[in-house]
Amino acid sequence: MPEPVLSVRHLKVGFPTRRGTLTAVDGVSFDIAAGEVLGVVGESGAGKSLTGAAIIGLIEPPGRILGGEIYLGGQRIDTLTAEAMRKVRGRRIGTVFQDPLTSLNPLYPIGDQIVETIRTHTPLSRAAARKRAVALLRETGVQGAEERLDGYPHEFSGGMRQRVVLALALCAEPELLIADEPTTALDVSIQAQIIALLKRLAKERGTAVLIITHDMGVIAEMADRVSVMYSGRIVEIGPVREVVLSPRHPYTRGLMGSIPPLAARVPRLTQIPGAMPRLDAIPAGCAFHPRCPQAFDRCRVERPERLAVAPSCEAACWLYAVPRVAPAEVGA
Amino acid sequence: MLAFAIRRLIEALLVMLAVALLAFVLFRYVGDPVSQMAGQDTSLEDRIRLRQELGLDDPVFVQFARFIANAVRLDFGISYQMKQPVLALLAERFPATIELALAAALLAVALGIPMGVYTGINRDSWLSKVFLTLSLIGVSLPTFLIGIILIYVFSVWLHLLPSFGRGEVVSVGAWHTGLLTASGLKALILPAITLGLFQMTLVTRLVRAEMLEVLRTDYIKFARARGLSNRAVHFGHALKNTLVPVITVIGLQLGAIIAFAIITETVFQWPGMGLMFIQAVQFADIPVMSAYLLLVAFLFVAINLIVDLVYVRIDPRIRILGRGQ
Ligand SMILES: Nc1ncnc2c1ncn2[C@@H]1O[C@H](COP(=O)(O)OP(=O)(O)OP(=O)(O)O)[C@@H](O)[C@H]1O
Ligand code: SF4
Ligand SMILES: [Mg+2]
Numbered sequence A: 001m002p003e004p005v006l007s008v009r010h011l012k013v014g015f016p017t018r019r020g021t022l023t024a025v026d027g028v029s030f031d032i033a034a035g036e037v038l039g040v041v042g043e044s045g046a047g048k049s050l051t052g053a054a055i056i057g058l059i060e061p062p063g064r065i066l067g068g069e070i071y072l073g074g075q076r077i078d079t080l081t082a083e084a085m086r087k088v089r090g091r092r093i094g095t096v097f098q099d100p101l102t103s104l105n106p107l108y109p110i111g112d113q114i115v116e117t118i119r120t121h122t123p124l125s126r127a128a129a130r131k132r133a134v135a136l137l138r139e140t141g142v143q144g145a146e147e148r149l150d151g152y153p154h155e156f157s158g159g160m161r162q163r164v165v166l167a168l169a170l171c172a173e174p175e176l177l178i179a180d181e182p183t184t185a186l187d188v189s190i191q192a193q194i195i196a197l198l199k200r201l202a203k204e205r206g207t208a209v210l211i212i213t214h215d216m217g218v219i220a221e222m223a224d225r226v227s228v229m230y231s232g233r234i235v236e237i238g239p240v241r242e243v244v245l246s247p248r249h250p251y252t253r254g255l256m257g258s259i260p261p262l263a264a265r266v267p268r269l270t271q272i273p274g275a276m277p278r279l280d281a282i283p284a285g286c287a288f289h290p291r292c293p294q295a296f297d298r299c300r301v302e303r304p305e306r307l308a309v310a311p312s313c314e315a316a317c318w319l320y321a322v323p324r325v326a327p328a329e330v331g332a
Numbered sequence B: 001m002l003a004f005a006i007r008r009l010i011e012a013l014l015v016m017l018a019v020a021l022l023a024f025v026l027f028r029y030v031g032d033p034v035s036q037m038a039g040q041d042t043s044l045e046d047r048i049r050l051r052q053e054l055g056l057d058d059p060v061f062v063q064f065a066r067f068i069a070n071a072v073r074l075d076f077g078i079s080y081q082m083k084q085p086v087l088a089l090l091a092e093r094f095p096a097t098i099e100l101a102l103a104a105a106l107l108a109v110a111l112g113i114p115m116g117v118y119t120g121i122n123r124d125s126w127l128s129k130v131f132l133t134l135s136l137i138g139v140s141l142p143t144f145l146i147g148i149i150l151i152y153v154f155s156v157w158l159h160l161l162p163s164f165g166r167g168e169v170v171s172v173g174a175w176h177t178g179l180l181t182a183s184g185l186k187a188l189i190l191p192a193i194t195l196g197l198f199q200m201t202l203v204t205r206l207v208r209a210e211m212l213e214v215l216r217t218d219y220i221k222f223a224r225a226r227g228l229s230n231r232a233v234h235f236g237h238a239l240k241n242t243l244v245p246v247i248t249v250i251g252l253q254l255g256a257i258i259a260f261a262i263i264t265e266t267v268f269q270w271p272g273m274g275l276m277f278i279q280a281v282q283f284a285d286i287p288v289m290s291a292y293l294l295l296v297a298f299l300f301v302a303i304n305l306i307v308d309l310v311y312v313r314i315d316p317r318i319r320i321l322g323r324g325q
Helices: A048-055 A082-088 A110-121 A126-139 A158-170 A188-205 A216-222 A240-245 A250-256 A297-301 B002-029 B033-037 B044-054 B060-072 B086-121 B126-140 B143-157 B182-215 B218-225 B230-267 B273-282 B286-314 B316-324
Strands: A006-017 A020-032 A037-041 A064-072 A093-096 A176-180 A208-212 A225-230 A233-239 A307-310 A313-315 B170-172 B175-177
Touching (some): A093 A158, A110 A158, A216 A240, B086 B182, B126 B182, B218 B230, B230 B273
Parallel strands (some): A176 A208
Antiparallel strands (some): A006 A020, A307 A313
16 A cells, blocks of 8 residues: 555644643544545534644644644654744645635735745746746636736635635645635535535645535545544544445434435534533543443443444444444444 | 725815814804904904904804815914914924924834734743833823933933923924934934834734734634745735734824824923914914814824825725725
8 A cells, every 4th residue: 555645643632721731632543645535524623623733733822732643745744843844834735724705815916825825835936936826726717817816805706715725725736635614614506616626626636635524515525535523533434435324433323314325415414412522521431422322331431442343444432342242232 | 996085085174174163163252352462452443443354243154264265275363472473383383293293103103013013923922021011101101201201311310312492403495304403303302202102002002913813814824824934924914914904093193193292392392383382272372272273183184084095005905995986
């Protein structure tokens, strides 16, 4: 197997407070291969964005990485100096955030912002960078790219702006793209276009993609694998078909609960009774046990490790520990 | 842009009209112009003739119209106290106030913006804390006290700088400037600090607050995610956005500086319009008072107008807004 583009090992992110450190991401591990798209789903506050922020080295203080390792193309990047990490951002890792309306500086024409980014990462001249910017905008489907280069962000619609943001994220041909809810802020009619564009651009370039979303439709449409996060941990990870069609973890089952066959688009994750615990009140054992319909004694005391449950599929749940518990308790 | 400018201009004219009305009321009804101009021994007939000459028997709106027409021609009447045209008196004092105000504003901006930017970027450094403590002192001390302290330290104690007056003045055309002589420059230092200190702390705090605000925005996060250098993020992206609202406030403060110069001019016996105004108040010299009122209001409104137009040039969103209307 070729070396993965991104490799995250036992990542732990937390916030020091007066009453001890709150752990928001706890022992997260995953790989993404070149050209592969990994989707990350989970309820609000599960630690999805924080995982992305840790990878690009932009966790807002006082939050910080408490442990683990992050490798990009085999090189460890979580220990790089701030300056070395800055050169990785934009150059080797592109980022797209949720809100295209606020991602661009309102006071500069979009062309200036693209040229500035290109010139930060490449030795191109201003004129050459401008040419490249036009080409990029064409590629991301911005009509009349040449004239629109001098337009200000507010002159673009939301969808167009997200195309510009995408052009910015890809302008140095990064090997990894992190997209944190790239379509959540957009009109439903435009979401599909942006996802299709994202998928095409990543496939063409062989870019590895980490896409965070609440939208199972997005996962079904573009992800190869999906990782389900709950309370700072990955509770299930595997190929999209496996995870969506035959979810193993009770939390994933709850999420997919009412999802009909993959073809039908279900825009939002379903609701599971109860709420995810707050960071300062994560229960012992399996963090999901207060809400889990299948919880048993072991779940309340011992934290489940990730176990292989199917080919290239893992779940962190005691139901799958060997020796197995009574078969009657598995499944539902 | 043009429509926007015209709308702003009309608004400015309305404000000036309101102030003119105030000045007129002051001019016409506070105190009796006739008794001010006439001596003890002026006869009753003379007084009546004077009334007619001055047009004081005409309907009020005719008088107001005449007042405005005169003001537009810069005819503010004769000072009761000095027996000279008010315009000549103002013209003589105007440069002193303007030079003082500009020096104070320059000080406030040249020190306030860098200090605000520094404390905004390096939130927790000890130097930031020093700056902020100093600015707190600057905000809380009254102007006259700052002036007196400065005089005590630098004039009385160290004998470094003069404690009053404007030093030697040279004429450049109609303008009497103190900026070209050593004594003039030395005399300017303490009053400019006194007048500018409060504004400087204001600018520092404002820039800092704006900077912190801007650094939290998504486009700054995204600029960092694009791998731009700290320098490009702070000075290319954050600073410009910070300065948009700051420019407005600084511009408006320039008007306030001119108005507040009264106190500083009094403390330092600075021969400007403010000092003249205080003296006019003591003598109930109504024409001087109302002319000063009009002039300061005019400066306020003019600065306001310029600030608005500059703002539009900097922020493209407003430019579009203006174009749309
Ligand atoms: N500055 C902070 N101090 C304390 N806790 C924080 C801070 N920033 C984030 N958190 C916590 O970290 C946890 C993970 O946040 P994160 O933004 O990664 O969630 P998310 O999965 O992206 O959720 P969403 O779907 O709402 O975007 C949350 O519980 C959040 O409350
Ligand atoms: S470990 Fe136990 S509580 Fe946790 S999901 Fe599995 S069955 Fe439920
Ligand atoms: Mg998030």
